Amino acid sequence: MSNYTIIHDTSLELRRRIYDALESTPDADFGLSNAQSDITLSPPRDQMQGNPHLSLYLYRIDQDGHLRNQPWLPDQQTGQRFPPMPLKLCYLITPLESDEDQNQLLLGRILQYFHDQPVLDSLNGIPLDNSYGGNSAEMRITFEALPMEELSQIWNALRTNFRLSAAYSVRIVTVDSAQAVAEAKRVVSAHTVVGIKE
Numbered sequence: 001m002s003n004y005t006i007i008h009d010t011s012l013e014l015r016r017r018i019y020d021a022l023e024s025t026p027d028a029d030f031g032l033s034n035a036q037s038d039i040t041l042s043p044p045r046d047q048m049q050g051n052p053h054l055s056l057y058l059y060r061i062d063q064d065g066h067l068r069n070q071p072w073l074p075d076q077q078t079g080q081r082f083p084p085m086p087l088k089l090c091y092l093i094t095p096l097e098s099d100e101d102q103n104q105l106l107l108g109r110i111l112q113y114f115h116d117q118p119v120l121d122s123l124n125g126i127p128l129d130n131s132y133g134g135n136s137a138e139m140r141i142t143f144e145a146l147p148m149e150e151l152s153q154i155w156n157a158l159r160t161n162f163r164l165s166a167a168y169s170v171r172i173v174t175v176d177s178a179q180a181v182a183e184a185k186r187v188v189s190a191h192t193v194v195g196i197k198e
Contacts, residue, residue, distance in 0.1 A: 015056055041056055064086035
C-alpha cells in the first residue's frame, strides 16, 4: 500500500542509498559519518546548519499525465477502489563542500550509482506493492537534463548562489486513495435473444 507517507519515505530511501553508495566507493573517503547529518533534505544554502556534505532537495511534485485518468480498480469480488494518485518527484542533488574538486567527485559517484541502480523496488527494506493494481511495483530514477533557463529559475527561487548540481526524477510514485471501497454492481448473468422484432 502506498500511504500518504510515500513521498517522505521515498526521500529517506534515496538518502540511504546515496549514503551507502558514497560510503562504499572504492579507494575514496568522503568523510561521511551519518546519513541524517551528512545528507540534508533541506534546500541548498551557502551556510547550512550542521555543515552537511550534500543536499537532496525535493523541489517539485508533478502529477503523472499517463496514469491520471485511471478507471476505478476492482477490489475482491464486489468492490471498487478509487485509483491512486500518480506522481513524479523531482529532486535537486547538490554537493555542499567548499572544495569544488570534492564536489565533482561526490556528484560523479552519485551519477555512477544511479546509472547502475535506476530502480527502487523497496523502501527501508519493505518491497513496494502495486497500489491495488494501479501501478508497477517499482519506481524508476531518471537523470533530468534541465535547460539553463529552468536551472536559473530554480536557483533564483532558492535565493542562493548557483552551485554544481544534478536533477533527478522518481516515477511513478502513487498515493493510494483514503476513500472506502465502494460496492459495485456486477453483471452476474447475461441473456442473448435472437429473433425478428415485430
